[in-house]
Amino acid sequence: MYQTLRQIIRIGIRTEARPAPAMDNVVVQRLQADILRTLGRALTIRHVDAGSCNACELEAQALSNPYYNLEGLGIRHVASPRHADALMVTGPVSKHMAIALKRTYDAMPEPKLVIAVGECACGGGIFGDSYATVGALSKILPVDVAIPGCPPSPTAMLQGILAAISAPARSEPR
Amino acid sequence: MNVAPLGLAAAALPAGIPAQRAQVSSGQLLTACRLAWENDGKLVALWASDERDRRRGFCVRVVVEDRDGLTVLEHTLPDPDARYPDLTAIFPAANRMQRATYDLVGVAAESDDQRPWLWLASWPIDQFPLRRDFVASAQWDPGQEEYDFVKVEGDGVHEIPVGPVHAGIIEPGHFRFQVVGEKVLRLEERLGYTHKGIEKRFESFPILDGGRLAGRVSGDSTVAYAWAYAQALECIAHSAAPPRAAWLRALCLERERLANHLGDLGALGNDGGFAFGLAQFSRLREDVLRINDKAFGHRLLMDVVVPGGVARDIAFEHVHAMRDEADRLTREIVALRAIYDEHAGLQDRFRTCGRVTPELAAKMGLLGLAGRASGVRRDLRCDFPCPPYDALHVRIVSATAGDVWARVTVRFDEALESARLIALITAALLDPAAMGDTRVALADTPADRLAIGYIEGWRGPVLVALESGPNGTIRRCHPQDPSWCNWPVIEHAAIGNIVPDFPLINKSFNLSYSGHDL
Numbered sequence: 074m075y076q077t078l079r080q081i082i083r084i085g086i087r088t089e090a091r092p093a094p095a096m097d098n099v100v101v102q103r104l105q106a107d108i109l110r111t112l113g114r115a116l117t118i119r120h121v122d123a124g125s126c127n128a129c130e131l132e133a134q135a136l137s138n139p140y141y142n143l144e145g146l147g148i149r150h151v152a153s154p155r156h157a158d159a160l161m162v163t164g165p166v167s168k169h170m171a172i173a174l175k176r177t178y179d180a181m182p183e184p185k186l187v188i189a190v191g192e193c194a195c196g197g198g199i200f201g202d203s204y205a206t207v208g209a210l211s212k213i214l215p216v217d218v219a220i221p222g223c224p225p226s227p228t229a230m231l232q233g234i235l236a237a238i239s240a241p242a243r244s245e246p247r
Numbered sequence: 248m249n250v251a252p253l254g255l256a257a258a259a260l261p262a263g264i265p266a267q268r269a270q271v272s273s274g275q276l277l278t279a280c281r282l283a284w285e286n287d288g289k290l291v292a293l294w295a296s297d298e299r300d301r302r303r304g305f306c307v308r309v310v311v312e313d314r315d316g317l318t319v320l321e322h323t324l325p326d327p328d329a330r331y332p333d334l335t336a337i338f339p340a341a342n343r344m345q346r347a348t349y350d351l352v353g354v355a356a357e358s359d360d361q362r363p364w365l366w367l368a369s370w371p372i373d374q375f376p377l378r379r380d381f382v383a384s385a386q387w388d389p390g391q392e393e394y395d396f397v398k399v400e401g402d403g404v405h406e407i408p409v410g411p412v413h414a415g416i417i418e419p420g421h422f423r424f425q426v427v428g429e430k431v432l433r434l435e436e437r438l439g440y441t442h443k444g445i446e447k448r449f450e451s452f453p454i455l456d457g458g459r460l461a462g463r464v465s466g467d468s469t470v471a472y473a474w475a476y477a478q479a480l481e482c483i484a485h486s487a488a489p490p491r492a493a494w495l496r497a498l499c500l501e502r503e504r505l506a507n508h509l510g511d512l513g514a515l516g517n518d519g520g521f522a523f524g525l526a527q528f529s530r531l532r533e534d535v536l537r538i539n540d541k542a543f544g545h546r547l548l549m550d551v552v553v554p555g556g557v558a559r560d561i562a563f564e565h566v567h568a569m570r571d572e573a574d575r576l577t578r579e580i581v582a583l584r585a586i587y588d589e590h591a592g593l594q595d596r597f598r599t600c601g602r603v604t605p606e607l608a609a610k611m612g613l614l615g616l617a618g619r620a621s622g623v624r625r626d627l628r629c630d631f632p633c634p635p636y637d638a639l640h641v642r643i644v645s646a647t648a649g650d651v652w653a654r655v656t657v658r659f660d661e662a663l664e665s666a667r668l669i670a671l672i673t674a675a676l677l678d679p680a681a682m683g684d685t686r687v688a689l690a691d692t693p694a695d696r697l698a699i700g701y702i703e704g705w706r707g708p709v710l711v712a713l714e715s716g717p718n719g720t721i722r723r724c725h726p727q728d729p730s731w732c733n734w735p736v737i738e739h740a741a742i743g744n745i746v747p748d749f750p751l752i753n754k755s756f757n758l759s760y761s762g763h764d765l
Contacts, residue, residue, distance in 0.1 A: 076586050077523055087530060120416045124441045126761045128466025128547055131510070133416045138529035152414030168369035169440045170419055171389040173411050199463055204370050204385045205444030224466065226546060
C-alpha cells in the first residue's frame with residue numbers, strides 16, 4: 074500500500090488542458106440548440122466497433138488515460154446504449170455488424186448523436202465498400218460528427234467529441 | 248520436417264524462415280500432419296485457393312511449423328465437390344480454419360462439423376467470395392443467421408449470450424456461456440462479425456501497395472503484419488531490405504510489443520479491480536506512442552515498414568529519446584511489478600484463473616505469448632532469427648502455470664526484454680557503421696510466385712502467404728493470425744471458472760477479432 078501511494082504522489086497529476094473543439098468535423102447541421110441544451114456538456118458515449126482493425130479502439134481507449142482524462146471533462150463511455158447520448162462507431166461497417174449496430178442505435182434514447190470515428194467509418198477507408206462492408210457509416214445512420222484519420226489521434230477524437238457538444242450557436246443553459 | 252520417409256519430394260519455398268513445399272495426396276496429407284504432430288509440430292495456417300483458371304481445381308494449403316521451419320503441404324482438389332481430409336483430430340485448431348475455408352472458397356473437409364464460421368448470412372450461402380469469378384462489389388442485404396450452438400442440459404443449467412456488442416471499447420464477437428449458478432460449464436465462441444473481405448480486397452491492390460492493407464489486418468499488430476508482407480514480397484522480388492532498415496523494423500516491432508504489453512498490463516490490473524494499474528500503465532503506453540509519433544509520424548507505426556525497407560529513417564534526437572526512455576521504462580515497470588506482486592487482491596484474481604496446462608497447450612497447439620505462459624517455449628526471434636535478431640540474441644520468456652498470472656508475468660518479462668532490445672537497437676542505430684539506405688526499390692515482381700512472411704508479433708507468429716499475379720498484381724494473399732490457434736483454447740480456459748472472471752481470462756489472452764475475421 075505504501076508503494077502504491079508513493080507512486081501516486083510521485084507521478085502526480087498528468088492531465089493536460091483540453092483541446093479546442095474541431096468544428097470542421099461537424100458534417101451535418103443536426104446539432105440544434107435544443108439537443109445541446111438537453112445533453113449539455115456532459116456526454117455519455119456508447120462505442121460500437123463495426124469491423125474496425127482495432128487501431129481506432131486503441132486510440133479511443135487512450136482517451137481514458139491520465140493525459141486526456143476524458144471522464145474529467147464530464148464525458149463517459151457507458152456499457153448500455155440505453156444510457157448513451159452519443160453513438161461512436163469505428164470500422165467500415167461490416168455487413169455482419171450492420172444489424173447489431175442498428176439495434177444499438179435504436180436502443181438509444183432521443184436526442185442522440187452519431188460520431189463516425191476513423192477513415193473507415195467516415196468513408197469506408199482502405200476496405201471500401203464490398204460484399205462484406207457497407208462502407209461509410211452515413212449510408213445507414215445519420216452522422217453528426219465525422220473524425221477522419223487512420224486512426225485519428227486521441228486529441229483529434231477529443232476535438233471531434235467536443236465539437237459534438239459545443240455547436241457555435243449554442244445558447245447558454247438556463 | 249523431413250518428408251522423404253513419406254515418399255514426398257519437397258521443394259524449397261522462399262520465406263522468412265527455412266521453408267519447403269510438397270504436393271500431397273489426401274492420405275499423405277494426413278500422414279504428414281500426424282508425423283508433424285508427433286515431432287512437436289504446430290499447425291500455423293490453412294487456406295485454399297481457386298485454381299480453376301489454371302485447370303487445377305482448388306488447392307488446399309496446410310502449413311506446419313516445427314524445429315526445421317515451415318512445411319507447406321499442398322493438396323489439389325479437382326472440383327468443388329471433392330473433399331479433403333479433416334485434420335481436427337490431429338490439430339484441433341484446424342476445425343475453424345476448415346470451416347472458414349468453406350465459407351470463403353467453397354471447398355469442404357470430410358468433417359462432421361459443417362457449420363459456417365466466417366459466414367453470418369450477409370451474402371448467399373452458395374456464393375464464395377474467394378472464388379475468382381466472385382465480384383467483390385456484389386451487394387446483398389445483411390441477414391440473420393441461426394447458429395447451432397451446443398447446449399448443456401440439466402437441472403439449473405442456463406445460458407448467457409454475450410455480444411457481439413460488448414460493454415467496453417473492444418472488438419465485437421459473440422460468446423455463449425452454459426452456466427450453473429456462477430460456474431461456467433461450457434463456453435462457445437461465435438466470431439466473424441468484423442469480416443470485411445480483406446483477402447478479396449488484396450486482389451484489387453498492386454502488389455507493391457498491398458503492405459498498407461496488410462498493416463490494417465489487425466491494428467495492434469500493424470508492424471508485424473507489414474513486416475511479414477514485406478518479407479514475403481522481398482522473397483518474391485529476390486531482394487532484401489538494407490541492414491539499417493532491418494534495425495529500424497526491429498525497433499518498430501519491439502516498440503509495438505512494448506506498447507501492447509503496457510496496455511494489457513494496465514487493462515488486466517483494471518479487470519482485477521485495481522484501477523491504479525490502468526492509470527499507471529496507460530500513462531506509460533501513451534509515452535511510448537508519443538515518441539513513436541515524433542520519430543516516425545505515426546503513433547501505432549502504421550505504414551512505417553514498407554516492402555524494400557522502411558518509409559523513413561529516424562532522427563538522432565529520437566534515437567536518443569528512445570534509449571533514455573528504455574532505461575526509464577525499465578525502472579518504472581520494475582516498480583509497478585513489485586506493486587502487482589504484493590497486491591493481495593490482484594494475486595487472488597490472477598492466480599489459478601483461466602488455467603491452460605502445458606499438456607492442454609501442447610495438445611491444442613497454443614501459440615505465441617499465451618503459449619509461452621503455458622510452457623510452449625517458442626519464439627521466432629529466438630528459434631529462427633531473421634536480421635537483425637540474429638545479432639540481438641533475444642532471451643526467451645516463459646512460464647508453466649498457464650493461468651492469468653502466468654500471462655501477466657510473461658508480459659512483464661517480455662516488456663522488460665523489449666526495453667532491453669530497444670536499448671541495444673538504438674545503440675546499433677547510432678553506430679556509424681550502421682548508417683546507409685533505409686529502402687531499396689523492388690525490381691519487377693515475377694508472376695505466379697508464392698512466398699511466406701513469418702514474423703513474431705507481440706501476440707504470436709504472424710504469417711502472410713503472398714502469391715503474385717501478372718503485371719505487379721496480387722493473385723492471392725492469405726494473412727493468418729496466431730489468434731486462429733488460440734481462440735479455441737479460451738473455450739477450455741474458461742471451463743470451471745466463474746462468469747465474472749471471463750473478462751479477465753479473455754483479456755489475459757487478448758486475441759484479435761479483426762485479424763481472425765479478416
